[in-house]
Amino acid sequence: MNMKTLLLPLVVALAFIGLSSIFVVDERERALVLQFGQIKAVKEDPGVGFKIPFIQEVVKYDDRILSIDTPVIEVTPSDDRRLVVDAFARYRIADVVQFRQAVGVGGLAVAEDRLASILNSQIREVLGADQVTSNTILSSERAALMLRIRENARVSAQNLGIDVVDVRLKQTNLPDQNLDATFARMRAERQREATDEIARGEEAALRIRAQADRSVVELTSDASREAEIIRGEADAARSNIYAEAYGQDEEFFEFYRSLTAYSNAITGSNSSLVITPNSAFFNYLADPYGGIAPPDRAARGAGSAASADSAAGDAVNVPAVDGASN
Known part of the structure; x- marks a missing residue:
């Protein structure tokens, strides 16, 4: 019993000494064996190494990048x-x-x-x-x-x-102070470029607007000229139609002209005429035949037509005069 008691500490001590003399180096490391600060061995390959217990020590260094x-x-x-x-x-x-x-x-x-x-x-x-x-x-x-x-x-x-x-x-x-100055210069440069672009845009807009205004004037002038030409041609065509109608039936044309004069002269609620009762303007109203001429009517001919034209010319709206008849 005493022998076992003595052997157990001895075995433990030997095991501790044996383990203290072994060290392991993996593939990521390299090791130095030092004795009192002096290098005694270099372990560069991975594996198991040995050292003297309590006298030597192992220092490992990383072998990676x-x-x-x-x-x-x-x-x-x-x-x-x-x-x-x-x-x-x-x-x-x-x-x-x-x-x-x-x-x-x-x-x-x-x-x-x-x-x-x-x-x-x-x-x-x-x-x-x-x-x-x-x-x-x-x-x-x-x-x-x-x-x-x-x-x-x-x-x-x-x-x-x-x-x-x-x-x-x-x-x-750049340093902060230089960076601020650089940003300020960059902002000024961008603002200058923006101002130039705006000026060029306004110049182009004015040029386009002037061209558009000139085109409007030219188109309006052309349209007015064409309208005047068409209006003149229409007036000429109307005159020709009136002339042809008058030539075909002078009596009907005279009657139609008189009715038109009556319609234009007697309109509205405050129109007044100052005219003599025996005026030629009322020939068709005063005619007992209602404008259908008796055989002697042809003798009047052009004179009556002239009187109707003169009456039509007298059919004007004038201000009311005291003592005038409607």
Whole structure:
């Protein structure tokens, strides 16, 4: 019983020591075996590794491609137009031994601080170089500038055991104060263009309106001329019809003219005529034959017709006179 009691702690201690001497490295990591801060072994392949318990320790580093965002900085290209640049980089630990020697126990935090300084320095140097303007940075040549920044940063980061895989400029903007001034200039430019467009539109509208007014005048003149021509032709046709009708039956024409004169003269409720009773105007009204001429009527002939015409001419509306008969 005493033997079992003594063996159990021994077995536990041996198991603990055995487990403490084993470590596992997966495919995403690389490991360093350190003894009193000194590098004793490098484990780069995934699998099981061994170390001396309590004397040696294992430090693991990520073997994947890592990302770092640089602080936002202001750069001044050769055209003195300041820009605010926000960038990021992709990197990996290429040499774990050199990385450990460079950053010590600080690990990735110290390495990223130093790498951010390197990136900012290279961004300022490349974007602030001669012949690099703000238009160059904002154009398609931006890719070549990022490639130059990456190559320069890669050379500088070799001392850290880091390989800079890629550098990208996320944003390249104007500072707030410059941005407001730029927007103001853009608004002024757009307002000027709008004013020019409005002026051109008003000019075109005036030109079209003047052309339309001239067309209206021309069409109205042509229509008036054609109307006068048609009216003249109609008056001539009417005169011809009257002449032909008078020539066919002079007696009927005289009678019709007298009736028309009566209709035009005796109209309305306040019309008055000042005329003698024996006037030729009332020949047909005073004629006992009702306008049917006896045989001697033909002797009157043209004289009666002239009297009817004269009576028709006398059939005018005149103001009422005291003592006149209706």
